[in-house]
Amino acid sequence: MRPILLLSLLALVTVPTVVTAQNPYGRRPSAAPVGQEKPSVRWKGEGEYVGRQGNVIAVKTEEGDQWLALLPENKQGVSLVGPADRNFLQRGMLVKFRAVFNASGVLLSALDEITIITPREDDQIGVKPEGAPIGGEPLFGETKAKVATVTCTVVGRLGRIAGDQITIAAGRSNIVAELSPKAAIRVDVADVSAAQPGDKVRLEGMHYPGREGQLFASTILITAANPLGSKPEKPESPAAEKTEPAGQQ
Numbered sequence: 001m002r003p004i005l006l007l008s009l010l011a012l013v014t015v016p017t018v019v020t021a022q023n024p025y026g027r028r029p030s031a032a033p034v035g036q037e038k039p040s041v042r043w044k045g046e047g048e049y050v051g052r053q054g055n056v057i058a059v060k061t062e063e064g065d066q067w068l069a070l071l072p073e074n075k076q077g078v079s080l081v082g083p084a085d086r087n088f089l090q091r092g093m094l095v096k097f098r099a100v101f102n103a104s105g106v107l108l109s110a111l112d113e114i115t116i117i118t119p120r121e122d123d124q125i126g127v128k129p130e131g132a133p134i135g136g137e138p139l140f141g142e143t144k145a146k147v148a149t150v151t152c153t154v155v156g157r158l159g160r161i162a163g164d165q166i167t168i169a170a171g172r173s174n175i176v177a178e179l180s181p182k183a184a185i186r187v188d189v190a191d192v193s194a195a196q197p198g199d200k201v202r203l204e205g206m207h208y209p210g211r212e213g214q215l216f217a218s219t220i221l222i223t224a225a226n227p228l229g230s231k232p233e234k235p236e237s238p239a240a241e242k243t244e245p246a247g248q249q
Contacts (some may be wrong), residue, residue: 039206049199069217075190082224084185103148118190119131126171198225
């Protein structure tokens with residue numbers, strides 16, 4: 001470990017989105033370096049996101065300390081959560097929502113909430129009924145003699161987006177949905193690329209003895225401080241001071 005890498009931590013605070021410090025780890029070692037112990041000191045803490053370079057993020061803790069954290073190899077240990085603006089929705093994104101359908105697979109109301117996701121272990125693309133449908137007939141089944149309604153969890157990819165109307169490809173089902181005027185857009189993804197300085201970060205992992213500030217993270221949770229996709233508000237210019245011509249009282 002070169003001393004210059006530790007000094008470069010001081011530069012992180014002034015960088016808005018990209019960490020200028022070199023990756024202090026290189027590639028994650030598959031075994032302990034020769035003559036060194038394995039990371040054995042467990043650490044967890046909270047702070048603010050500063051920036052990122054490659055697979056390393058920089059965090060300033062609540063105590064004012066600087067930490068560089070190597071992202072976990074397992075993406076299930078990484079989460080970026082928070083609200084998003086509607087314009088953050090993009091074709092191809094994987095989304096998840098709950099809704100009530102009739103037996104023909106038609107939504108009975110507009111969506112009040114939709115979440116952009118990275119699929120977790122229990123997320124499978126498709127339409128999953130929550131229990132047996134009312135009326136006794138399977139949802140989207142061949143027999144539709146009885147009228148049935150059922151609440152389903154849908155996981156699929158966004159297709160066409162036209163105003164409030166969206167299409168979702170969920171396995172064999174192609175669903176047309178409408179977002180309500182105040183629909184909540186949420187994000188829960190295993191990707192830190194949309195994180196911004198000032199976002200809240202919770203870290204947990206291991207570091208080598210005597211190497212505080214350099215973490216092999218096992219869990220990283222980033223909570224967005226502002227809605228993703230929102231445009232920063234322009235500061236209001238101070239009102240021009242009214243001056244009277246010289247000689248007037």
